[in-house]
Amino acid sequence: MAFEELLEDPVIQKYLHELVGPKGMPVAAAPPDGEVTDEELAEELGLELNDVRRALFILYENDLATYRRLRDEDSGWLTYLWTFEYDAIPEQLESEMHRLLTALENRREYERNHEFYLCEECGIRFEFGEAMDFGFQCPDCGSELQSLENTRLVDAMETRIDELRDELNVETANAEI
Structure with missing residues (x-):
């Protein structure tokens, strides 16, 4: 996927x-070609320098x-020249989806294996114990x-798990009935 296409993808x-x-x-959303300083970015985008630095650090x-x-x-000051590296985004998204799948599978098992009670006044849920x-x-x-x-919740999780498995082309780890 070309760099420009990556940035146009809503996901x-x-x-x-x-x-x-x-x-x-x-x-x-608008990384420049080549190297750029945080000050240049802040000026070009009309943003506070701290907001630019925070975003750059998160991207880093x-x-x-x-x-x-x-x-x-002469001054001893350090200048940081930043380069954007978005080629790995698709792999990172796939990794995030795998983590989500694992978390949903674990949560589904938790929901299946526990009995819950609800205070309808407060909306607080309690395990049986x-x-x-x-x-x-x-x-x-x-x-x-x-x-x-919690059958509807478990069913919704199973639907989302199936969707993620299809999207990731992952087979079911254990045959589930």
């Missing part, structure tokens, strides 16, 4: 937005930007805790 735009936030998005932490330092011989410890009464308001059916 990649969302990914960058999640990383750097709204203040850093102008930095992430996520292997999406690199820098090299130059020391001014907690509910039993409280005598099936809400510790906040004293209302009776009601058995909570």
Whole structure:
């Protein structure tokens, strides 16, 4: 995928937005060709220098930007020249999707293997053991805790897990019934 196409992809735009936030998005969304200083970016984009530096650091932490330092011989000041490295974004997104799949599978198993009770007044959910410890009464308001059916939640997780597996071309680890 060409660099320009990467930046036009709404999924990649969302990914960058999640990383750097709204203040850093102008930095992430319009990376210049070649090296640039944080001061140049701030001036060009009309942003606060601290917002630009924060965005650059986040991009650096996520292997999406690199820098090299130059020391001014006269003043001793360091200048950082930044380069954007967006080629790895598709692989990073795939890695994130794998982490999400694992987390959803673990959560689904947790939901399947536990019995829950709900305080309908407070909206607080308790595992069976907690509910039993409280005598099936809400510790906040004293209302009776009601058995909570979480089949819809588990079904929704299974649907999302199947979608992720299809998208990632991942087979089911264990045959599930």
